[in-house]
Amino acid sequence: MFLGERVPEDVEEKHWSKRYLIAVRNIPINQEESKRALIELLDNLESIRNQIASVVKRLRYYVAKDKELSKIINLLITIPGIGFVLSIILYSEIIDIKRFGRLDELASYVGFSPAVYSSGEKEITLGLSKQKNKYIRNYLIEASWIAIRRDSALQMAYGKLCNRMPGNKAIIRISKKLLNRIRYVWKTQQPYQLSVVE
Numbered sequence: 724m725f726l727g728e729r730v731p732e733d734v735e736e737k738h739w740s741k742r743y744l745i746a747v748r749n750i751p752i753n754q755e756e757s758k759r760a761l762i763e764l765l766d767n768l769e770s771i772r773n774q775i776a777s778v779v780k781r782l783r784y785y786v787a788k789d790k791e792l793s794k795i796i797n798l799l800i801t802i803p804g805i806g807f808v809l810s811i812i813l814y815s816e817i818i819d820i821k822r823f824g825r826l827d828e829l830a831s832y833v834g835f836s837p838a839v840y841s842s843g844e845k846e847i848t849l850g851l852s853k854q855k856n857k858y859i860r861n862y863l864i865e866a867s868w869i870a871i872r873r874d875s876a877l878q879m880a881y882g883k884l885c886n887r888m889p890g891n892k893a894i895i896r897i898s899k900k901l902l903n904r905i906r907y908v909w910k911t912q913q914p915y916q917l918s919v920v921e
Contacts (some may be wrong), residue, residue, distance in 0.1 A: 726757055734797040743768070773788070782811055794912070803877070803903050803912030812911050813905065816859050820909040826899075829906055834860040835899045860898075867898040874917055 734746040748765055752758040786793050792814065799810035823829035829921055830836055833856050871881045884893035908915050 775905045803873035804866035867894050
């Protein structure tokens with residue numbers, strides 16, 4: 724777009740699939756330097772994707788070798804929005820879910836507790852605390868966007884929250900609900916059951 728070129732309409736899509744990348748590579752660009760820069764960037768992207776695929780493949784191998792880890796990962800994957808990579812992040816950052824006696828303790832560790840300013844008799848809630856586990860909180864918020872599309876109970880809760888607050892604030896509340904589901908599945912060692920909403 725910077726050069727005034729577009730990908731052909733028949734391959735235009737949201738995700739950068741292999742087909743899309745081939746189409747981008749084949750865009751006729753007259754300026755040699757610009758074409759070379761585009762090819763370098765695409766080669767770099769392909770290299771990074773290959774590295775990520777290699778790391779995920781090794782992680783799958785290690786998980787398969789450890790029965791206890793494999794059991795927890797497979798349980799976490801049953802929760803909408805939680806995939807293999809996020810379940811590995813959750814496990815590696817939390818390790819033992821039993822060290823958090825209550826949801827509030829886990830929420831505080833992740834960073835879903837409100838920051839509060841108190842002075843004398845005044846107490847003002849400032850939003851989310853800056854203290855957080857940067858890996859878990861950010862990924863859980865992203866996972867919540869997927870979860871509300873797959874879990875009708877979460878979708879309904881999100882809809883109700885959106886009636887009284889902006890969507891980006893509502894998704895934080897949904898993230899805490901998702902964290903509660905993660906905690907429950909992990910502690911009870913039971914797979915997640917999708918709620919039925921009538």
